Amino acid sequence: MTPAAFLIAAAFAALLRGGVFPQAAPEPLQAPAPAAEAAPDPEYGAWLAEACAACHGGATPGVPALEGRSFAELRAALEAYASGARTHDQMGVVARSLTPEERGHVAAWFAGRPAEP
Amino acid sequence: MSSPLRPASALTRRGFGKLTLGAAAFGLATPSLAQGAAPRLVVVGAGPGGATLARYAAQGGGLSVTLIDENPHHITCPFSNYYLGGLYPFEDLVQGFDKLKAAGIEIVQGRAADLDREGKAVILADGTRVPYDALALAPGIDFKWDAVEGYTPEIAETLIPHAYKAGPQTQLLRAQLDALEDGGTVVVAVPGNPYRCPPGPYERVSLIAHLLKSTGRTRAKILLLDAKSSFSKQALFEQGWTRHYPGMIEWVPAEFTGGGFASLDAGARTVTGLSGEVFHGDVINFIPPQKAGAAARLAGLAGEGDWAPVLPETLQSAHDPDILILGDAAAQGDMPKSAFSANSQAKSAAAALRARLLGARAFPARYLNTCWSLIEVGDAVKIGATYKAGAEKIETAEPFISETGESAETRKATEAEAYAWYESFVRDVWG
Ligand SMILES: Cc1cc2nc3c(=O)[nH]c(=O)nc-3n(C[C@H](O)[C@H](O)[C@H](O)COP(=O)(O)OP(=O)(O)OC[C@H]3O[C@@H](n4cnc5c(N)ncnc54)[C@H](O)[C@@H]3O)c2cc1C
Numbered sequence: 001m002t003p004a005a006f007l008i009a010a011a012f013a014a015l016l017r018g019g020v021f022p023q024a025a026p027e028p029l030q031a032p033a034p035a036a037e038a039a040p041d042p043e044y045g046a047w048l049a050e051a052c053a054a055c056h057g058g059a060t061p062g063v064p065a066l067e068g069r070s071f072a073e074l075r076a077a078l079e080a081y082a083s084g085a086r087t088h089d090q091m092g093v094v095a096r097s098l099t100p101e102e103r104g105h106v107a108a109w110f111a112g113r114p115a116e117p
Numbered sequence: 118m119s120s121p122l123r124p125a126s127a128l129t130r131r132g133f134g135k136l137t138l139g140a141a142a143f144g145l146a147t148p149s150l151a152q153g154a155a156p157r158l159v160v161v162g163a164g165p166g167g168a169t170l171a172r173y174a175a176q177g178g179g180l181s182v183t184l185i186d187e188n189p190h191h192i193t194c195p196f197s198n199y200y201l202g203g204l205y206p207f208e209d210l211v212q213g214f215d216k217l218k219a220a221g222i223e224i225v226q227g228r229a230a231d232l233d234r235e236g237k238a239v240i241l242a243d244g245t246r247v248p249y250d251a252l253a254l255a256p257g258i259d260f261k262w263d264a265v266e267g268y269t270p271e272i273a274e275t276l277i278p279h280a281y282k283a284g285p286q287t288q289l290l291r292a293q294l295d296a297l298e299d300g301g302t303v304v305v306a307v308p309g310n311p312y313r314c315p316p317g318p319y320e321r322v323s324l325i326a327h328l329l330k331s332t333g334r335t336r337a338k339i340l341l342l343d344a345k346s347s348f349s350k351q352a353l354f355e356q357g358w359t360r361h362y363p364g365m366i367e368w369v370p371a372e373f374t375g376g377g378f379a380s381l382d383a384g385a386r387t388v389t390g391l392s393g394e395v396f397h398g399d400v401i402n403f404i405p406p407q408k409a410g411a412a413a414r415l416a417g418l419a420g421e422g423d424w425a426p427v428l429p430e431t432l433q434s435a436h437d438p439d440i441l442i443l444g445d446a447a448a449q450g451d452m453p454k455s456a457f458s459a460n461s462q463a464k465s466a467a468a469a470l471r472a473r474l475l476g477a478r479a480f481p482a483r484y485l486n487t488c489w490s491l492i493e494v495g496d497a498v499k500i501g502a503t504y505k506a507g508a509e510k511i512e513t514a515e516p517f518i519s520e521t522g523e524s525a526e527t528r529k530a531t532e533a534e535a536y537a538w539y540e541s542f543v544r545d546v547w548g
Pocket of ligand 1: 161162163164165166167185186187188190191193194195196197198227228229230255256257258280281282313314317318321410411412443444445446454455456457458459487488489
């Protein structure tokens, strides 16, 4: 699968699931992961998300909140930052410091959090 | 948002079965563990490093966490330059400890004066012994008061503020700036590397210029005396100064100061460079050379050096595996001494500590920093990097920096990020 096709597939699969991971008992992600990629691990994602909290915790106009966004949106954004398709200083270096699996883990964690009111 | 609490199940599922192993891996007779009580983590310093560590180590339970600070609250240096520039209220820099208490952290007000590494206890200035299984030291910086003749704590408190630990010092500098007449001279003297917040003095000069300009004092001059011959984000600052404050800021590099300062005369209001050249200021902000806060230099933790060496993966002292040292006080490698760095280090240190002490799931260390600097309202720049734990030190992985050719919209977006970071960071550290 090309990366673009993968992202579309991931987006579609997440839409079908409602885009949200159950918080207490996270299900392993099914269809979209390429054979080599492990299923998202939200517990590992929670560790990775600790770094995000430094900037993404205020829900202010300067930096958006991430909780409760769909897995597909978050994952696609991280892939785009990593490849440079979407540019932002910090998000570029942060996304590239993660492996593709780790980008999945952290997207899964935020997708499974309730959105802030 | 709520902090990204790791599921408590991480501990309950895997933790308790491994408790004995965790204690063994920690490598000591842990008194609390022997008695079956929760291991006791004692943290010295409730600044960005210590408070973050206490909060994240307490998450998920299983540890008893005590946080010691000599002050009843912490006043942040981040955004203290905004206050100097008239852009941020002083009260909003003051961070209380109530939410840390509510998170189950015991708060002790007192000064850590001594350390008994054998007996595993911190000794407070009033003689109280605080026993620990694990100790974390995040005391920030001390000034080298013997480095410059004529500059003493008393002079700093009354006449020539450093304003490099936020609080009354920052207010004193602001009051002096408010009293400066149009046409007057402000001297800001900056030490050599390493020191807290590499771009801090240059942001400060920018926002002092903003204060003067916005109060109609455009004939005032700022003399930026530097021990160095280059500085962080230099091209960006110099472009900004020409753009916003033409003729107001003059940078005097090492070539003219001699690479440092020999003496200071508070009565005559002069600073003498190692070059012998004498500089006069109606207001002088003297930022002295620095070393690790005293608590991180106790009991041989800093060896012969000014800063306390640590292991890059865990922030454990290179001299004592039961002691963590983080933030400005640590000699960790490539990360700048910033609040962002201290906050980032604390998260990796807390996770590694919980893995060692409680057998919680271990994760690889991750480090990140960004320092925003406001040059003028609507015009902010940033520098940052990701870092990784190398064999010898924390190493830069991938850096970034703002560009001189950026659009006004980009600079404005960067300013919005700076405000958003501060708000988010304060919640992440103090709750
Ligand atoms: C003007 C200025 C602007 C800055 N701006 C930024 C910025 O925008 N972004 C950024 O990331 N960084 C910034 N910094 C840097 C930042 O302030 C420091 O890097 C950061 O505060 C370091 O955190 P720390 O926890 O190591 O130490 P500190 O913040 O110094 O905290 C140490 C704490 O320990 C306590 N303490 C010390 N010794 C003892 C003892 N013996 N017993 C008990 N308590 C003790 C102190 O009371 C204090 O509360 C700035 C610094 C300055 C000076």
